[in-house]
Amino acid sequence: MLPLDDYVPYLLNRAGARIAASFSDEVRPFGITLQMWRALAALTDRDGQTVGELSGRTAIEISTLSRVLDGLQRRKLVERKRAEDDGRVVTLYLTPAGRTMTRRVIPIAERYERVAIAGLSARDVATLKRLLRELYANMDKLCANRAASDS
Amino acid sequence: MLPLDDYVPYLLNRAGARIAASFSDEVRPFGITLQMWRALAALTDRDGQTVGELSGRTAIEISTLSRVLDGLQRRKLVERKRAEDDGRVVTLYLTPAGRTMTRRVIPIAERYERVAIAGLSARDVATLKRLLRELYANMDKLCANRAASDS
DNA sequence: AGCAAATATTTGCATTTGCAAATATCGTGA
DNA sequence: TCACGATATTTGCAAATGCAAATATTTGCT
Numbered sequence: 001m002l003p004l005d006d007y008v009p010y011l012l013n014r015a016g017a018r019i020a021a022s023f024s025d026e027v028r029p030f031g032i033t034l035q036m037w038r039a040l041a042a043l044t045d046r047d048g049q050t051v052g053e054l055s056g057r058t059a060i061e062i063s064t065l066s067r068v069l070d071g072l073q074r075r076k077l078v079e080r081k082r083a084e085d086d087g088r089v090v091t092l093y094l095t096p097a098g099r100t101m102t103r104r105v106i107p108i109a110e111r112y113e114r115v116a117i118a119g120l121s122a123r124d125v126a127t128l129k130r131l132l133r134e135l136y137a138n139m140d141k142l143c144a145n146r147a148a149s150d151s
Numbered sequence: 152m153l154p155l156d157d158y159v160p161y162l163l164n165r166a167g168a169r170i171a172a173s174f175s176d177e178v179r180p181f182g183i184t185l186q187m188w189r190a191l192a193a194l195t196d197r198d199g200q201t202v203g204e205l206s207g208r209t210a211i212e213i214s215t216l217s218r219v220l221d222g223l224q225r226r227k228l229v230e231r232k233r234a235e236d237d238g239r240v241v242t243l244y245l246t247p248a249g250r251t252m253t254r255r256v257i258p259i260a261e262r263y264e265r266v267a268i269a270g271l272s273a274r275d276v277a278t279l280k281r282l283l284r285e286l287y288a289n290m291d292k293l294c295a296n297r298a299a300s301d302s
Numbered sequence: 303a304g305c306a307a308a309t310a311t312t313t314g315c316a317t318t319t320g321c322a323a324a325t326a327t328c329g330t331g332a
Numbered sequence: 333t334c335a336c337g338a339t340a341t342t343t344g345c346a347a348a349t350g351c352a353a354a355t356a357t358t359t360g361c362t
Contacts, residue, residue, distance in 0.1 A: 003196075004192055004193060004196040004208075005284070006280060007192075007260070007264055008264055008267050008268055008276070008279065008280065008283075009170050009174065009260070009263055009264065009267060010189070010192065011280060011283035011284060011287070012163070012166060012167045012170060012267075012283060013167050013170070013171060013189065013210070014208075014209065014210045014283075014287055015163060015167075015210075015283050015286045015287045015290065016163045016164050016166075016167030016168075017167075017209075017210035017211070018210045018287060018290040018291070019160050019163060019164070019286075019290050020164060021210070021212070021320095022290060022293060023160065024320095033347095033348080035348085035349095038161070038164065041155055041158075041161065042155060045154075045155040050310080050311095051310075051311060051312095052309090052310065052311080057155075057165075058165065058168075059164070059165045059166075059168035059169045059172070060168070061172065061349075061350055061351090062310090062311075062312095062350095063311085063312070063313080063349085063350060063351080063352095064348075064349055064350065066311065066312055066313085067312090067313090067348080067349085068348090070312095086309095086310085086357075086358070087310095087356075087357050087358075088309060088310040088311070088356065088357045088358065089309090089310060089311085089357090090310080090311065090312095109158070109160070112160055113158055113159055113160065115289055115290070115293050116159050116160060116163075116286050116289055116290065117159055117286070117289075118289050119285065119289065120282060120285060120286075124278065124282055125159070127275065127278055127279075127282070128159065128278075128279065128282045128286075129157060129159065129162060131271060131275055131278070131279045132159075132162035132163060132165075132166050133156070133162060134270060134271060135166045135170075135267050135268070135279075136162070136165055136166045136169060138266055138267055138268075138269050138270065139166065139169040139170050139173060139266070139267065140169070142173060142266050172350095175350095184317095184318085186318085186319095201340080201341095202340075202341060202342095203339090203340065203341080212319075212320055212321090213320095213340090213341075213342095214319085214320060214321080214322095214341085214342070214343080215318075215319055215320065216341095217341065217342055217343085218318080218319085218342090218343090219318090221342095237327075237328070237339095237340085238326075238327050238328075238340095239326065239327045239328065239339060239340040239341070240327090240339090240340060240341085241340080241341065241342095
């Protein structure tokens with residue numbers, strides 16, 4: 001049979017959905033959505049990324065991301081620049097207001113990290129992070145294979 | 152600063168989004184969505200659940216779930232029954248067609264489990280499952296606290 | 303140089319989502 | 333028993349999402 005509580009994708013989805021819902025509530029007062037925050041955070045981490053890179057890093061579907069960026073741009077938190085060397089590519093930069101927004105939200109994000117891993121040992125947390133990264137890499141490989149076999 | 156690749160909610164969201172997107176592609180040919188599958192799987196695990204219970208178990212927002220159930224009912228995969236002892240409650244049952252659908256999709260789900268955890272030791276997998284369950288419980292506590300303080 | 307294929311991003315359109323309000327039923331205390 | 337608050341589910345409506353097609357630019361081939 002199907003032991004649901006022992007099935008990794010289910011556990012992952014469920015935990016992810018719960019934390020996403022809570023965090024959405026937290027950033028709403030700032031006038032941004034969870035996806036907007038995820039894009040902002042990824043841009044804070046590294047400036048000047050392209051839309052495609054950002055999509056890969058955040059796992060936000062690229063056309064969705066394009067509209068998330070519309071919102072961020074309208075709110076003057078992010079700037080889009082057409083790259084000079086390759087006119088197809090759009091590079092993304094935080095505005096000063098975007099940086100301010102990030103500074104304000106980071107404490108909340110840090111609180112969520114603490115709440116999420118409450119009661120876990122440092123060793124467990126390190127393991128969890130490593131495993132989530134490996135899992136992501138595994139799914140990436142699958143995507144690549146599927147893309148290759150579609151052609 | 153914000154070491155994004157070391158931040159649990161981000162890693163979780165990212166891995167969850169990626170696996171969800173791939174799995175959606177897999178169940179689409181069966182005419183169902185990922186959320187429909189998650190509901191079906193949870194009902195296979197235990198029959199006769201209420202809408203609220205199912206929402207809690209799947210972390211699908213309850214009004215969304217209500218409409219997911221509309222879809223499942225229209226496809227004759229799930230039946231809604233008003234409970235006899237409490238007229239507010241709706242209990243949910245798989246139809247034979249629902250059970251057939253589940254039987255067909257389970258092999259795909261099992262393949263995804265294998266792909267997701269490829270390269271991880273049995274010990275690591277056990278740890279991952281335990282940690283994901285604890286994390287979910289932690290977020291549940293947070294939700295409960297927030298709900299209490301809102302009143 | 304010139305054109306077809308490849309790559310990056312955006313947009314059209316239909317579906318899905320979720321907050322808030324509505325609806326339906328139950329439980330409790332006067 | 334009759335209101336009134338609590339609980340369970342559904343629905344209204346606006347926003348978010350994602351597939352497929354459109355657009356814009358570059359690269360490779362001749």
